[in-house]
Structure formats: C-alpha cells, structure tokens
Amino acid sequence: MAEDIRLMKGNEAIAEAAIRAGCRAYFGYPITPQNELTAYMARHMLDRKRTFIQAESEVSAINMVYGAAAAGARSMTSSSSPGVSLKQEGISYICGADLPAVIVNVARSGPGLGGISPGQADYFQSTRGGGHGDYYHFVLAPKSVQEAADLTYEAFDLSDEWRIPAMILADGLIGQMMEGVVLPAERDLSKLPKRSWAVGNQAKQGRPINHVSSINLVPLELEASVRARFERYAKIKETLVRFEETQVEDADLVIVAYGTSARVSLGALQEARKAGLKVGLFRPITLWPFPEKRLAELAGKGKRFLAVEMSMGQMVEDVRLAVNGKAPVDFYGRCGGVIPTEDEVLAAARKILGK
Numbered sequence: 001m002a003e004d005i006r007l008m009k010g011n012e013a014i015a016e017a018a019i020r021a022g023c024r025a026y027f028g029y030p031i032t033p034q035n036e037l038t039a040y041m042a043r044h045m046l047d048r049k050r051t052f053i054q055a056e057s058e059v060s061a062i063n064m065v066y067g068a069a070a071a072g073a074r075s076m077t078s079s080s081s082p083g084v085s086l087k088q089e090g091i092s093y094i095c096g097a098d099l100p101a102v103i104v105n106v107a108r109s110g111p112g113l114g115g116i117s118p119g120q121a122d123y124f125q126s127t128r129g130g131g132h133g134d135y136y137h138f139v140l141a142p143k144s145v146q147e148a149a150d151l152t153y154e155a156f157d158l159s160d161e162w163r164i165p166a167m168i169l170a171d172g173l174i175g176q177m178m179e180g181v182v183l184p185a186e187r188d189l190s191k192l193p194k195r196s197w198a199v200g201n202q203a204k205q206g207r208p209i210n211h212v213s214s215i216n217l218v219p220l221e222l223e224a225s226v227r228a229r230f231e232r233y234a235k236i237k238e239t240l241v242r243f244e245e246t247q248v249e250d251a252d253l254v255i256v257a258y259g260t261s262a263r264v265s266l267g268a269l270q271e272a273r274k275a276g277l278k279v280g281l282f283r284p285i286t287l288w289p290f291p292e293k294r295l296a297e298l299a300g301k302g303k304r305f306l307a308v309e310m311s312m313g314q315m316v317e318d319v320r321l322a323v324n325g326k327a328p329v330d331f332y333g334r335c336g337g338v339i340p341t342e343d344e345v346l347a348a349a350r351k352i353l354g355k
Contacts, residue, residue: 004183010145011175013183014078014104014168015040017149021156022187023102024073025051027064031083032116033172034106038078058083062090062103069099070212072198074156078104080172081122082113084130091165092131096214098197098229100159102152103137104168106175109310109337117337118172118260123314126169127288134226136233138166138240139287141258145179151285153184160193162236169287171310173260173339233289242285243294247273251280253349254298256319257308258284260339265308268345279349287315292322299326306352308345309333 008016015037018026026045028038038054045052051068055061061077068075079087084105094101105126109119126139138158142148148170155166199210216222246269248254257265262283272279282298282305284291299305304327307316316331323329332348334340 006181006183007178008145008181009036009176009178010142010148010170011036011106012040013145013149013181014152014170014175015044016183017152018076018102018156019044019048019050020184020186021153022074022189022192023050023076023156024189025065025068025075027053027055027061027068027075027077028079029055029058029061029083031080033108033118033175034078034080034104037104037106037175058086059090062087062094065101065103066090066094066097066099069094069101070097070198071200072195074100074102074160074192076102076104078106080106080108081110081119084122084125088125088131091137092129092133092135093214094165095129095135095137096133097212098163099165099212100156100163101165102155102159102168103165104152105170107169107171109335115337116172118174118310118339119335119337120171120259120261120309121311121314121335122169123287123309123311126167127290127318135229136288137164138162138236139169140166141169141285141287142174143259143262143283145174145177146181148174149181149183158240162232163197164232169259171260237289240286241289241291241293243291244283244285246281246283248280248282248298248303250278251303252278253306253353254280254282254303255306255308255345255349256282256284256295256315258287258315261308261310264340264342265345267342268349271342271346272349277349277353277355284315290318290322292318295319295322296324296326299323302327304328304330304352306330306332306349308340308348310339311335
C-alpha cells in the first residue's frame, strides 16, 4: 500500500491523525490559532458519520468530552491557551474519573487573552495538572507537523491503555506551519479496545452496570483511589519517558528545549559546532512524564545546561529539579509571541562558554 503523503498545516494534520486513530466524538469551540483543527473536524467527522459538536463554550466542550468518554467513545477536544484554562475543571473531573481522552493545546502568547502568536507559557498549566486536586496526565510536545500527527495518533492508545487523558502541547507556529506529512493508517473502529468500565450497553455486553464519577465523599476511599492513581503514574514514569538527543555525549553545554524552541536551538547547535563549540541539544518529547533521570545522568557527567523557551522560564524549573545542584543551569527566553532566533541562542551559548 502506497504511503499517504500530504502537505498540511499542523492543525489539519492533528485533526486527520485523530480521525484515523479512531476518534468517535469531537467537541470544541473556536479560538485562534487552532481554528483550522476545529474546521477540519467539522468537515471530516461528519463525512464519516461521527460526532462533531461546536459547543456553546469551552466549559461545555470539555464536559461533553467527559460524557462521551464515560460512554466508551474515543473523545477529543482542542483549543488554545485561555480556552484550555476554561477546560481545566473538566479535565480534573476526567482525571478523577479515570477516563481516557485527548486534549490539544495549540498554545498562544499570554497571560490573559495575550496575543495569537505562538508561546510556551502553558508549560506549568499542562504539566502540573492545571486544575484542582492531585493528578497528572500525559503531555506530548511535537516539534514538527509530522510529529504532531504521529503523537496525536498515539495519544489515543496511550490514553486508553493507562486511562488518563493525553494532551498534545503544540504552539501556534506548529499549528499554522505547513510541512509534508506521512499520514498513519486508518483504524478499524470495530477493532478498537473494548471498554468494560464504560457506562451504557450493559445488557448487550453482558456486564454489570457501571457508575463513572469523580466524587467520593468517604475520605479513606478517596485517599485509596488517589494513591492507586499515583502508583499508575509511577509506572508511567518508569516506562514512557521520551526524549531526543543531538550531539550530547561530547557537549560542554547542553541546550534543553521542546517544540518550536527546539527547532531554533538545533540551528544554533549547528552553527556552534561550525565554530568549534561543543554544544548539544536535549529535547523532551514527553513533558509529563519529564525525562528527569536522563538529565540527572548528564549533570553527573559534568555537563552544564541552557534552557531555551518561549516564556519567562517554566520548563527550566524542571531542569533545575532534575539536575539537583549538580551542574549550572542557565536560561534564555522570549515571550509575548516573540520566537527566539538561532543567533540569539548561539549568543547565549557563547556567553556561557566564554567564547
């Protein structure tokens, strides 16, 4: 079978990958810079006789995801920064009910309404749960249109397997840029994993009636369920951490960056190497779980680090926690929708190395 290769925007590639992964229900509300994703789902979900609803608000959309996920459907929503903020209560409910779902944040600059240019200041919101209570969920950070499609496709399986939501944290540049993408094969919906825990269709499936909820008013029972959830998180941290390294082994300085910042930093690395500077790049792909053990190993080898972000510094705190004082950690960031340049990152590296 020939590969399905297309030139697509990142937003469109995410949407097409979600459909091919078996997304049965999409609920969203328009916001820039992810609107192409919602528009694509409106056209192509209905073509396949699947559910698409433009909700009256982001709050409504995430609660529709909650309901569809509880009924056993592969469910998804997407938004951009302030829209994701509005979804946080619902995301907490979904995590508290141990439901799978896929959430896409094509991040813009902030705080507040901010601007429609790309940003990475949603890192804390994404990786710390964002809503109330003790919980985490997968956070996957693509650097390209191809990876945006691949990670979205896989997010549905990860979410199903571990019964926690998976978030794709892209940014406005990745959502809006066009690149060639090899699209994955379309899933046969009849062969998707059965969800024995879902509500509905109990008689047909020959199983007891299930009750899906995040509430438990018995403190010891609630504590036990939260602790069980954190045992699951610990297994995820041991088995599902992902990262990419470029010329790290001989590097005196390791740049740590994700998404668009990693693309820029790779260019800076190439220029640094031409100038004889031993610079490497460490790119986290899973922002949760964060690759803290590998960064600690590199710190133990005498590396020093430069975190590059499109924010005033958020991921850098996870780098510092991982390094735990074993090596210096510097930071370079731009915000407000400004993307750092290769020359700026290279200049920051030169300053640190004194060259």
